[in-house]
Structure formats: structure tokens, C-alpha cells
Amino acid sequence: HRVLLWTRLPGAGADGEPADVVLGQPDFTTEGARAAGRGPEAGFHLPTAALIVDGTLLVADAWHHRIAGWTTVPTASGTPPDFVLGQPDPRAIEPNRGGPVDAHTLYWPYGLAWIDGLLWVADTGNRRVLGWHGLPREDRPADLVLGQPSFRDNAENRGGPLGADSFRWPHALAGGAGGFYVADAGNHRVLGWRETPRADRPADFALGQTGLAVGFESQYAPQSATTLRFPYGAAVCDDRLAVADTANNRILLWPEPPTATAAPAGLVLGQESFQGNGENRWKAVAADTFCWPYGIAWNGGLLAVADSGNNRVMIWEEEHHVSRRTRPH
Template sequence: MITLQTMRWLGAPAPGGLALPAADAAPTNLYAPRGVYLDQQRLIAVDTGNHRVLIWQQLPVRDHQPADLVLGQPDFTHEGPRAAGRGPANGFHVPTGVTVAEGRLYLADAWHHRVLCWHRFPERSDTPPDSVIGQANLLEIEPNRGGAVGPTTLYWPYGVAWIAGWFYIADTGNRRVLGWRGLPEPTQPPDLILGQPDGWSNAENRGGPPTAHSFRWPHALAGDGTTLYVADAGNHRVLAWTPPPTDDRPADLVLGQTDMQSAFEQPHVPQGAHRLRFPYAVACTADRLCVADTANNRLLVWQPLPRHGAGLPAQAVFGQADFAGSGENRWQAIAPDTLCWPYGLCAHQQWLAIADSGNNRIIIGQWADG
């Protein structure tokens, strides 16, 4: 039996469990967080609704613990796009995905259509980024650099990942995944464009129905060096490539759909262990895959890691009492083991961090197999 035990609740508490936690800008508060990262050293929360990033320099040891650092705002009490009016050079607009790679911090600043990079991990609040991917400089913020899509432009990049020596961006608005061997330079063309026939195309599902090598909204990525997983949220599925692709080719696995040509969605009915509705996040460890089945307010878990096939059932669920449930907080009060629109995931060893967006919090859970 696979279980996940909630160990920490970050964000303000929920008064009586019925009202949402407070979301105003403070070192203890979060507003609709969409991204999260943790390792043995630190925790990073992308506080999307407050257009900032909060950093705990060590893993939190108690619930509602205040963050140590803030990025994207001048201090812990400001919020708003572009650093409360200071401009885009050190301000964000709907930041989402985050990762750390070779000591560098990367942030998907989605509505500025760019990925920001800090070449050394920040040690103080309000540290500005050092470089940018997707724009010519830190002041430009237009989709696709104000023109047509190209190999080095971005449009709503929601996800970033560092997997087995490859750096990936889920370029959501351009319906594609970009990949580089190693850490990219700011203007370096990608080594991989997945989901489109070339660097100048961005049609939804390549202009037709879903296929094994098309996307509607690729949103997040995970992998273990043997398999690359992509959450294709708009097609209500997860696609996977084994081995990870080095060129544009069909996927080897689909989860959430019975075949590669389907994008079936039917809300308000029991979904079971096979279906997904708007899966916005994926995370994996050496032996399990976790998918944020966001619109069903649950996490689904596959163990061992699935690598080939279609429509494989999950082995466990978190956030609902069983595979039939899909209600926000199980249609009850907010509790340590309920979810409301989980939007981001990060796995590290025995830990899983969840950006529980609708509940204005981050949950840190620990796996237990019994």
C-alpha cells in the first residue's frame, strides 16, 4: 500500500478549516502558489498570486514557518506584477515553474514570456536575476519577442526542469517542449523541439487532433534519465518517451487516455484510476510517478514507473478517499490531507512537495509504503 503522510503545511492556517488561508503578502502567507522545489538543503515556493518567490534556506521544521528570502518584490509585504511597479528587470508576472541546476536558480516567469536565471543561488532578498531565456534582455516582456514564434522565443512558458544533464522548458503557449544538452546560454537555440515539426510552428496539436507527438498545453516535466514525462494538461493526459527523445518523435506512453488520439474529458462523474482532468504537474523518484490531477483535486501515483503503453491505472490516490472522489477538499473543510487544485509538484528522495494552489499553501509529504 502506497501512502503519503503530510508533514508540513506552509502558508497561513485555515480559520476553522472552512475559510481559505490568508493570502495577503507576508513571510508566512501564500496566494495560489503554482510551483515548488525542494532538495536536502532548501525549499522554494513560487507564490504566483503575489508575483514573487519565497525561499526557506533550510527545510521547514514547523507548520506555517515564515520564509527567509523573497525574490521579485522589494520586501515581504509588497505584491503585484513587475515588483509593485518597479518594472520587469527584477519583477515577475505570474511566475510558475522553478528548478535548481548546477547551483543556478531558474524561474519560469510565464506572463513575461521568459525564463529567468540566477547564476548563483540567491543569499539575500530582492536579488535580481543575472540572465534571461526567451527575451533579448530583462526589460522586454512581449510574447515571442513581439513577433512570430522562433526557435529562441517563448510564449507562456509554465514549466522548467533539469533532468539527467538536459534542461527543459515547457513552452506552453507555443505548444512545444524545448530541450538543451547542458545549461543553455541566453541566446542558444535548443537541441530539441518536441511537439512541433520545426522551430517556427506553434499550432495546437500541430493543427489537427491529438497525436503521440503533439501537445495542447504542455505544462510540466519530470524524468529519471530513462524516461521523460510531460504533463499535457490541455489534452488531459501525460505523455512519456523511453528513452528520452533527442529529436521530435512519437511518445511511448500515454496516461489519462485510452490511446494517443484521445483527449476525453467528462467532469462531475467518477474518474477512476485511469482518467485525468487538466494534469498540471508531474514528479518522479526512482520507483514512482506522481501526477497532479488538478481539476479532480487529487494526486495519482504509479509504482513502479510506467514506461510504455496506454491508459494504465494508477495504484494510489492522495487527496480523495478513493478513486471515485474529485471534490475540492472532498467537499468538506480544509485538512492536512485534502487538496484544492494542486498545481505544482517536486519529489526528492522520500519527500513530495505539493503546491496546493486553491488552498493557498505548500504541503510537504513523506512517502510510506506499507
């Protein structure tokens, strides 16, 4: 129930570098939801994503059903947020503000992204993605919704069959000039739009499935470059896509922007081949293994993976191009 900040990136081989700042707790040794019972004003309950945009820090405080925001990145531990989205004030923590879903409310917001001048939130419990034009620095309603016919709807897969315009469990977002992606974890797929949507509309293609109306979990068979199981994370760097294929204990990478359904990944990290999916390759934990990789970030030639089952963050430094082997720190 905390967010850790490092003021500089640890160098190669500097494993175990301590963090400089902790948020959500008064110090580095305290644990527990709501700052160990001190209250939600400065505490978290299962923070799942963090994002910095133009010096503003945003944290998806998922089980408080809100986005916590700091207008400048804090330099002191325990600093309370300056504003929240999804709740009327920093003390409120009810899903959907204790009422019906609408453009002001959130229910388990797990993912955050800044794409094409919009703040995007994966409002997971409401089975939708919300977008704000510009960066909100105070509570205000979302400007657009994906995955539902209106702001007042939140049924799984729109209350009907799985389709190109519905979500079961949207968990993460990523995008750039090469496309816009939503990791629809509950349907075992990543939905892709060739351009960033400006209103609710169907996706153009799906990764991890053979069609836009398919949500099959490939559980008891060898995996491949075209399958996904509970993809919880996604990231884009220079139009290249990385997906945390969480239940398959691997990271899949597309060196070129995918544009068609079932487009195969070009590289796998964490497994010896595209067919493998074992936790830590069914061996001891190592520098090239994962157990339930949950979150992923990719920027400036560095790929960071929250390897949640192994209680660590792994960092790779690119060597010229993603299609070449990278070495973990």
C-alpha cells in the same frame, strides 16, 4: 508574483514557517506584477516553476515569456536575475519577442525540468517543449523541439487531429531512467516516452486516456485510476511518477514506471478513493485534502504539493516506499 526561498526545510509539525528570501519583490509585504510596477528587471509576472541545477536557480516567469536565471541561489531578497532565456534583455517582456515563433522565443513557459543533461521547458503558449543541451547561463536558442514539426510552428496539436506527437497545453515535465513525461494538460493526459527523446518523435504511451489519439475530459462521471483532468504537474523520484491531477483535486502516484497507455495509478492522495474528485473532498480543508493542486516536486523522500486553491504548500515525508501511506506535515 514572487518566489519564496527557505534556506532549510521546516521540521515536522512546523507549519507556517516563514521564508528567508523573496525574489520578484523588494520585500515580503509588497505585491503586484513587475515588483509592484518597479519593472521586469527584478520582478515577475506569474512565476509558475522553479528549478535548481548545480547551484543555478531558474524560474519560469510565465507571463513575461522568459526563464529568469541566477548563477548562484540568492541569499538577499529582491536580487535581480543574472540572465534571461527567451528575451533579448531583462527589460523585454513581449511574447515570442514581439515577432514570429522560433528557437529563441517563448510564450507562457509554465514548466521546467532537468533530465538527462538537458534543460527542458514547457513552452505552453507555443504548444511545444523545448530542450537545451547542458545548462544555459545566457540567452541562446533551444537545441530541440517536441510537439511541433519545426521551431517556427506553434499550432495547437500541430494544426490537426490530436496525436502522439502533439500538445494542446504542455504544462509540466518530469523524467529519469524509467521514462520521460509531459503533462499535456489541455488534452487531459500525460504523454510518456520510455527513453528521453533526443529529437521530435511520437510518445510511446498516454496516461489518463484510452489511446494516443484521445483527449476526452471525464467531467460528469466518477473518476478512476486511469483518468486525468487538467494535469498541471508531474514529478519523478527513483523512477516513480507523481501527477498533479489538478481539476480532480488529487495526486496520483505510480510506484513503478508506467510503460503502457492507460496504465492505472497505484495510489491516490487527497481523495478517499480513485472515484472521488471533490475540492477538499467536499468538506472543510484538512491535512489530507486539496483544492486545485497545481505544482509538485518529489526529491529525497519528500513530496511537496502546491495546493493552490488552499493557498499553501503541503509536504509529505515518505515512509520507506511510496505504496505505503504517507503522513503530511
